[in-house]
Amino acid sequence: MTTFAELPPGFADKVLSAQSTFRSVMDAMARPGSVQCVTANAGVPSGLMRGSAAIALTLFDHDTPIWLDAAMSETTDVARWLKFHTSAPVIADSSIASFALIGDAGSLPALDCFAFGSNEYPDRSTTLILQVDSLTRGPAFELKGPGIDGTALLQAMIRPRDLFERLAINETLFPRGIDIVLVHDDAIVAIPRTTRLVASGV
Amino acid sequence: MGLTGQTSKEGQRKAAMAVLAHASAAEIAGHLADIVLPAHENLREPENGLVMLRGRIGGDGAPFNLGEATVSRAAVRLASGEIGFGYTLGRDAQKARMIALCDAMVQSADFSGEVEAKVIAPLRAGLHAERNRKAAETAATRVDFYTMVRGEG
Secondary structure (H helix, E strand, O other), X not given: OHHHOOXXXXXXXXHHHHHHHHHHHHHHHHOOOOOEEOOOOEOOOOOOOHHHHHHHHHHOOOOOOEEEOOOOOOOOHHHHHXXXXXXXXXXXXXXXXXXEEEOOHHHOOOHHHOOEOOOOOOOOEOEEEEEOOEOOOOOEEEEEOOOOOOOEEEXXXXXXXXXXXXXXXXXXXXXXXXXXXXXXXXXXXXXOOOOEEEEEEO | OOHHHHHHHHHHHHHHHHHHHHOOHHHHHHHHXXXXXXXXXXXXXXXXXXXXXXXXXXXXXOEEEEEEEEEEEEXXXXXXXXXXXXXXXXXXXXXXXXXXXXXXXXHOOOOHHHHHHHHHXXXXXXXXXXXXXXXXXHHHOOOOOOOOOOOOO
């Protein structure tokens, strides 16, 4: 079975790694704009960052359809790795995906390609996992919303540059909307649908 | 690899699985200790789960769910690239890992002879001996009934 010969392994310690990653994602969601660190170690297929790989192993399963962007589906590495370790179905239709893995955020499709959930089930929306260039330097974004005492300052190199303008649809859609997790290497920042941009500077 | 080569390899893996699944973890570990193990890593850490057992009454009735059984599984990759899979009934994670390791070695050209001779063959012999002993034990209690010829036809 040489087809599996290059497949990177999953978590070395499934239970503890998944729990600690879940905790990091939960903290990130509870404190939007704060930078959380994913400590769990797992094998990483080419194209995926450590943080996104850990999130995938923790949150994906056979009930969560996954959509991959062009950068992720360039080779079959990511799809095969996801299939083996999480048994999550990789689908072509982004509007019914539970998660979308975005490798090249510059070419992020319009947000209405993804699921917003329904008023009865707002949780049936797509969570975007966006790999970005940096979460410690770059333009500053001032954020407010539930989970933030006053305002939170996020410095990040985010592409697309108009991400927060696009996320303005969350305001009108509420309780439907899109949640985003930004990943750079092992650092993650969550932008849940309740978070609003106050000001952005350079 | 030609079709026949592939089939015989598959047959060899199946035969090895049939033996390993019935052997105890301690026995496998004991025989594995006799060979120098190649470098390997756990591709899938051993994990426990449930499988639904399905049955058919009389073998051809409508299928129904009989109940769930605990299984353990693991996947091991040798440094040379061969990947072995291990599934076994029960919650013995180490047994699943050792079965996966043996499966990987059976596929490897360098180790298949050694693992066959030092692990699978002794386990198979033990299994056969045990089955024969049980069969003999049962056979000893057999009672043959026969009817005496009674008078005229």
